[in-house]
Amino acid sequence: MYKVLVSDPLSKEGMHPLLEAEGFKVDVQTNLTKEELLDRIPNYDALLVRSQTQVDAELIQAATRLKIIGRAGVGIDNIDLSAATEQGILVVNAPDGNTNSAAEHTMAMLMALARNIPQAFLSLKNKQWDRKSFIGVELKGKTLGVIGLGRIGAEVAQRAKGQRMNVIAYDPFLTDAKAEKLGVQMGTVQEVIAAGDFLTVHTPLLKETKHLLGTEAFKTMKPGVHIVNCARGGIIDEDALYDAIVSGKVAGAALDVFEVEPFVDHKLLELPQVIATPHLGASTIEAQEVVAVDVCDDVVRYFTNQAVKNPVNLSAVPKEVLKKIEPYLLLGEKLGSFIQDLADDMVEEFHVTYSGDLQDLDVSPITRNTLKGFLRSRLGESVNEVNAKLFADRLGVTVTEQKTSQSKGFTSLLTVEIVMKTGRRKVSGTLLNGLGARIVRVDDFIVDVAPEAHLLFIRHKDQPGAIGRVGMTLAEERINIATMQVGRAEKGGAAIMMLSVDKYVGPTSVEKLKRLDDIEDAQAIEL
Numbered sequence: 001m002y003k004v005l006v007s008d009p010l011s012k013e014g015m016h017p018l019l020e021a022e023g024f025k026v027d028v029q030t031n032l033t034k035e036e037l038l039d040r041i042p043n044y045d046a047l048l049v050r051s052q053t054q055v056d057a058e059l060i061q062a063a064t065r066l067k068i069i070g071r072a073g074v075g076i077d078n079i080d081l082s083a084a085t086e087q088g089i090l091v092v093n094a095p096d097g098n099t100n101s102a103a104e105h106t107m108a109m110l111m112a113l114a115r116n117i118p119q120a121f122l123s124l125k126n127k128q129w130d131r132k133s134f135i136g137v138e139l140k141g142k143t144l145g146v147i148g149l150g151r152i153g154a155e156v157a158q159r160a161k162g163q164r165m166n167v168i169a170y171d172p173f174l175t176d177a178k179a180e181k182l183g184v185q186m187g188t189v190q191e192v193i194a195a196g197d198f199l200t201v202h203t204p205l206l207k208e209t210k211h212l213l214g215t216e217a218f219k220t221m222k223p224g225v226h227i228v229n230c231a232r233g234g235i236i237d238e239d240a241l242y243d244a245i246v247s248g249k250v251a252g253a254a255l256d257v258f259e260v261e262p263f264v265d266h267k268l269l270e271l272p273q274v275i276a277t278p279h280l281g282a283s284t285i286e287a288q289e290v291v292a293v294d295v296c297d298d299v300v301r302y303f304t305n306q307a308v309k310n311p312v313n314l315s316a317v318p319k320e321v322l323k324k325i326e327p328y329l330l331l332g333e334k335l336g337s338f339i340q341d342l343a344d345d346m347v348e349e350f351h352v353t354y355s356g357d358l359q360d361l362d363v364s365p366i367t368r369n370t371l372k373g374f375l376r377s378r379l380g381e382s383v384n385e386v387n388a389k390l391f392a393d394r395l396g397v398t399v400t401e402q403k404t405s406q407s408k409g410f411t412s413l414l415t416v417e418i419v420m421k422t423g424r425r426k427v428s429g430t431l432l433n434g435l436g437a438r439i440v441r442v443d444d445f446i447v448d449v450a451p452e453a454h455l456l457f458i459r460h461k462d463q464p465g466a467i468g469r470v471g472m473t474l475a476e477e478r479i480n481i482a483t484m485q486v487g488r489a490e491k492g493g494a495a496i497m498m499l500s501v502d503k504y505v506g507p508t509s510v511e512k513l514k515r516l517d518d519i520e521d522a523q524a525i526e527l
């Protein structure tokens, strides 16, 4: 039974039905100290978090059994991705589930800021009927500068247009087509900062966005600008913001996120022009339910050998594509493992070639699985699809992925070739209707064998008696032959035998086979 630790508050409704229906044991233990987490984490296969739990390198190293970290939300800045990747731990998130919630919160903050609602409410709570101190400004006709026009930024831009605001946005990665579709005027970052009566940021915190709104930017803003940050603390320089408010340049700021959280004791909170919420952008019943469902779905997918939907440390592949390539994942792994058994020297290059139906698809998950199969037979279970490329890089193996239209008569063909100083070896496989995965070619020889269990690949001279000698030797070793195929390049020339046998062929038996007359090489393959 897989064990899941939930260390931040996640929606029970979103989480439990899915995980428990699949037989996972779920432990919800929020507010653990770092020591408690370090102590408990070795017992778990999966960890589910929001933004509070700091999943740092120390925690990841202690997580000896952990296979997957699910972030029920967008930002993964609380997870050490390199440490997770290094350890082969898959990280998934829920990027879409809280978009609406965060966009609505941004609009709520924008309006509350424009109309001084929190300040007026506080005054009323203090039994003051004050109708003079809280005169606001309207949104209609004002310009909203949006920095970062991704999922949330785009939703905010649409809503602002509904408030009859003019919207100008900056996003260096936005295509012209998307900007046109959104009907948003685009500008440079300087233009947006200078044009906004209101500015809102919706980028991740990156080295390029850290303190994007800092002392210099505040100087170029319109006097009386209002600022909103419902994205990430650190995009705005809090000290510079404080000075800009005190100087009167900035009329007010609405903040949901902070450089250090919890944010309870800061000079910004003493300013009446600042309104703030404790990182509540994603905190709606609806969003929490969806993000919990999304990460739990990926956890279940991961442990049931299905491709996950929202990987963070693997490239994401669209759902429709995943459906088509899924059957090839295992075939790739088997071919990778097969070719490792054929390697008789250090492998320098590892090439995966796709043809037929596969040539127009994103096949990167198959390549990763193929590489995993290849490296696992050598390095063991610590290699997985998350860290396989990293391991290959470290070993100095060049990995390529190629596509070709030559499928040699098969609907689809997957070929793995390795290059060593001593030469090249190649294996091809396909999926046959009704028969499933088949190995159809080894080096230049055509074969037809299921990539299963115990195989024996023998190269010999096409001479009378060679097949009989192999049969006799295997009989002496009490190894039963299940199927056997023979092929040759030309009469009396190079030939091969591909056998599937009922038990493991150990090194002593392989050596005996190699010593037989007319046998050039024998390799036991365990799949």
Ligand SMILES: NC(=O)c1ccc[n+]([C@@H]2O[C@H](COP(=O)([O-])OP(=O)(O)OC[C@H]3O[C@@H](n4cnc5c(N)ncnc54)[C@H](O)[C@@H]3O)[C@@H](O)[C@H]2O)c1
Residues within 6 Å of the ligand: 074, 075, 076, 095, 098, 099, 102, 147, 148, 149, 150, 151, 152, 153, 170, 171, 172, 173, 174, 202, 203, 204, 205, 206, 208, 209, 230, 231, 232, 256, 257, 279, 280, 281, 282, 283
């Ligand atoms: N307050 C909350 O509770 C809450 C909730 C959800 C998301 N968030 C945060 O909101 C932010 C946006 O989330 P999203 O789902 O829209 O992400 P997203 O990835 O869809 O959008 C981010 C956008 O920022 C753009 N970008 C990257 N670098 C940039 C730069 N240097 N300048 C301008 N734009 C840049 C990207 O091109 C992208 O379009 C994230 O930081 C996320 O963590 C906060």
Ligand SMILES: O=C(O)[C@H](O)COP(=O)(O)O
Residues within 6 Å of the ligand: 050, 051, 052, 072, 073, 074, 075, 076, 098, 279, 280, 281, 282, 283
């Ligand atoms: O990045 C996110 O998804 C938001 O910041 C939400 O964080 P939370 O899950 O801790 O509310």
